[in-house]
Amino acid sequence: MPNFDDQIYAVLIQIPSGKVTTYGDVAKLAGFPRHARHVGKLLGSLPKDSKLPWFRVINSSGMISLKGESFIRQREKLLDDGVEVKESGAVSLRRFRWDGEPA
DNA sequence: GTCCTGACATATG
DNA sequence: GCATATGCCAGGA
Numbered sequence: 001m002p003n004f005d006d007q008i009y010a011v012l013i014q015i016p017s018g019k020v021t022t023y024g025d026v027a028k029l030a031g032f033p034r035h036a037r038h039v040g041k042l043l044g045s046l047p048k049d050s051k052l053p054w055f056r057v058i059n060s061s062g063m064i065s066l067k068g069e070s071f072i073r074q075r076e077k078l079l080d081d082g083v084e085v086k087e088s089g090a091v092s093l094r095r096f097r098w099d100g101e102p103a
Numbered sequence: 104g105t106c107c108t109g110a111c112a113t114a115t116g
Numbered sequence: 117g118c119a120t121a122t123g124c125c126a127g128g129a
Contacts (some may be wrong), residue, residue: 023111034124040110041126057110066112074110107129115121 007031008042012052016084017058019098020056020091040065056098057082064089 005020007030016022023036032038043054055077059065064085075085083096 008118024113027111034112035126037109037125038109038111042110044110054110057108060112067110070110105129108127109125112123113121114123116119 004030004032004035004038005042005074008039009052012054012057015053015056015098016102017053018096019079020058020083020093020096021098022060022093023057023099024060025098025100026057039066058091062091062093062097064091081087 008026011026011029013027023039026039027033027035030039039057039091043052043057046054055074066072066074066089071089075089078091083091085091087098
């Protein structure tokens with residue numbers, strides 16, 4: 001049984017560009033359905049030069065949970081990925097949600 | 104050890 | 117859609 005952290009990373013690197021997913025889904029796919037919060041903590045601990053697409057993870061409401069500069073960075077990256085993000089940080093989950101299946 | 108906080112989710116009214 | 121409550125788990129004080 002791999003470590004929780006490693007499992008989360010493994011799921012993150014599978015998220016195709018142009019798609020987003022939620023904390024709960026990442027946790028579930030990683031094999032820890034009740035660890036949504038853990039995902040957030042983990043992402044917050046990621047180094048700034050991390051290769052992991054942490055910016056493709058948002059909350060179940062389809063909104064970016066971050067604030068200030070972090071929020072700006074995530075929004076910019078998503079836009080660059082082709083994801084439509086409103087000024088408020090809202091994303092059209094209906095169109096950009098990742099099912100958990102590879103692209 | 105307890106208490107509080109937190110990039111969360113789901114259920115209920 | 118919003119407010120409240122409950123569940124879950126790791127860290128820090």
